[in-house]
Amino acid sequence: MTLRPLLTDSVKTQLMQLLRESHHIVICAHRSPDGDAIGSSTAWADYLRTLGKEVSVIMPTPAPDFLRWMPGFSSILHYNERRKSCDALICAADLVCCLDFNALSRLQEMAPALQAAKAKRLLIDHHLDPEEGIADVMISRPKASSTSELVFRLTYELGGFDAMTRSTAACIYCGMMTDTGAFTYASANPEIYIIIAMLLTKRINKDKIYRNVYNTQSEERLRFTGYMLYERMKFYASHRASILYFTREDIKRFKYKRGDSEGLVNMPLQVRGMRLSISLREDTERDIIRVSLRSVDDFPCNKMAEEYFHGGGHLNAAGGELPFPMSEAIKTAEKAIEDYKALLWPEQQ
Numbered sequence: 001m002t003l004r005p006l007l008t009d010s011v012k013t014q015l016m017q018l019l020r021e022s023h024h025i026v027i028c029a030h031r032s033p034d035g036d037a038i039g040s041s042t043a044w045a046d047y048l049r050t051l052g053k054e055v056s057v058i059m060p061t062p063a064p065d066f067l068r069w070m071p072g073f074s075s076i077l078h079y080n081e082r083r084k085s086c087d088a089l090i091c092a093a094d095l096v097c098c099l100d101f102n103a104l105s106r107l108q109e110m111a112p113a114l115q116a117a118k119a120k121r122l123l124i125d126h127h128l129d130p131e132e133g134i135a136d137v138m139i140s141r142p143k144a145s146s147t148s149e150l151v152f153r154l155t156y157e158l159g160g161f162d163a164m165t166r167s168t169a170a171c172i173y174c175g176m177m178t179d180t181g182a183f184t185y186a187s188a189n190p191e192i193y194i195i196i197a198m199l200l201t202k203r204i205n206k207d208k209i210y211r212n213v214y215n216t217q218s219e220e221r222l223r224f225t226g227y228m229l230y231e232r233m234k235f236y237a238s239h240r241a242s243i244l245y246f247t248r249e250d251i252k253r254f255k256y257k258r259g260d261s262e263g264l265v266n267m268p269l270q271v272r273g274m275r276l277s278i279s280l281r282e283d284t285e286r287d288i289i290r291v292s293l294r295s296v297d298d299f300p301c302n303k304m305a306e307e308y309f310h311g312g313g314h315l316n317a318a319g320g321e322l323p324f325p326m327s328e329a330i331k332t333a334e335k336a337i338e339d340y341k342a343l344l345w346p347e348q349q
């Protein structure tokens with residue numbers, strides 16, 4: 001069994017020409033970048049640097065602390081903190097690579113800078129329905145586990161595998177792992193395990209990568225999780241759904257740090273029969289509620305996110321936001337659950 005090629009000959013030629021013509025390259029991913037956004041961006045930057053390119057990685061906002069160990073993390077620039085120097089880099093770039101997002105709006109405060117830039121754009125992403133005209137060359141593969149998987153395949157197809165370092169391999173593994181819940185969903189394609197085997201030949205320590213991401217919590221974070229599960233989780237058993245919510249006060253009380261709630265939304269799905277989990281978090285910077293949705297089987301989180309939460313995403317993981325206070329947001333989530341009752345308990349139909 002071998003890896004099937006990702007690119008047709010014509011797209012490969014197009015991509016190679018784009019890379020040949022580009023010298024100053026900016027890589028960016030979505031706001032609040034996750035393991036896949038950081039892993040794919042740093043790995044793609046590593047590959048482009050082996051081609052002799054001048055590369056900057058710019059994220060709209062910082063990533064959570066549990067990704068700090070990732071090679072390349074400290075050289076990432078944050079648009080919200082260094083707007084002037086980031087604007088200058090974006091303005092001078094001849095290519096901007098858009099990784100792990102499908103619409104410019106997911107860059108939020110950084111979107112206008114990209115729109116104004118003269119640079120060509122390359123999209124590498126695995127979200128459904130990319131925005132029309134978002135890039136000159138589009139590598140959009142919604143069936144892929146992660147953007148990091150796509151970056152691996154591209155590097156391999158462009159002949160960069162031999163030169164791939166252990167650090168780059170670790171970034172790719174981390175992105176694939178975090179976007180699949182450590183290979184527990186969106187990871188049934190056998191080729192994923194060929195890629196993992198190839199990454200292991202680079203001597204990555206996969207168990208350590210797992211521990212770095214999942215088992216390096218602070219005491220406060222673990223207690224915060226306990227509090228959330230005890231006090232802030234509502235089950236709607238007859239709908240096989242749950243809502244978790246937390247406020248700015250909770251955030252202060254538990255010395256919440258960016259990323260502390262990561263993964264929390266998956267926990268209610270540990271209860272037998274649950275199909276949907278919704279989490280609602282009061283944003284600390286803007287007067288909005290951040291919404292995360294997770295489901296199992298064929299329940300369409302992305303549809304619910306589009307319809308009720310001004311968002312979108314994948315079948316089993318989606319997100320959005322609401323411009324309401326928490327009490328109203330809970331009501332909206334309850335209404336969404338009620339309206340989707342038939343899909344939450346299909347066998348009753």
Ligand code: 5GP
Pocket residue numbers: 127291292293310311312313314317318319320321
């Ligand atoms: P999370 O719950 O981890 O914030 O987001 C899960 C997935 O939902 C993301 O990978 C992304 O595909 C999608 N998503 C999250 N927030 C938004 C949003 O505001 N708009 C859209 N279109 N998708 C989102």
Ligand code: MN
Pocket residue numbers: 036037100126146147179
């Ligand atoms: Mn991703």
